[in-house]
Amino acid sequence: MTRTLVFGGARSGKSAYAEQLARDSGKEVLYLATAQAGDGEMATRIAHHRAQRPQAWPTLEEPLRLAAALLAQAQPGRLLLVDCLTLWLSNLMFSSGEGYPDVGDIVLPELFHNERAQLLCALAELQDGDCDIILVSNEVGMGIVPYGAISRCFTDEAGRLNQAVAAICERAVFVAAGLPLHLKGGPC
Secondary structure (H helix, E strand, C coil): CCEEEEEECCCCCHHHHHHHHHHHHCCEEEEEECCCCCCHHHHHHHHHHHHHCCCCCCEEECCCCHHHHHHHHCCCCEEEEEECHHHHHHHHHCCCCCCCCCCCCCCCCHHHHHHHHHHHHHHHHCCCCCCEEEEEEECCCCCCCCCCHHHHHHHHHHHHHHHHHHHHCCEEEEEECCEEEEEECCCC
């Protein structure tokens, strides 16, 4: 089994690179989508991603319970492609429907903490022969420190999640301008 984290900025080419890795694997691919079409813009983004990937790949939409989906879908000879961890993180952060202050402490929902911990456990528990996994995530900490407490919290949590997932994965690839930089585990 190989676990690979592919991350980069917005429109960096990370999803296209992850999809190419999945195609090149020769394995049966199951696409685990975390996005929710909450508005027209997001619906357009989802449609764009669907159009880019092979129609033969089945898609399982899982906006919250990602660990359970990974464990349930892991099969020998299968590759699970998760796109993307930061959308999933955002879904968890806003799962309670609560508003957040512009300044001050942010208290994240219990679901956020539980699901994050379960994802890291699931990634660590999956064994050789279970399946391969490619996880796509955004790198959001390379720019200006965001305005507003919830935006800063999201940036912090995304960075922490990327670090934790990269520590578990055998490979980590940073993508910028469509070009992969292999940070861990060598070329895929």
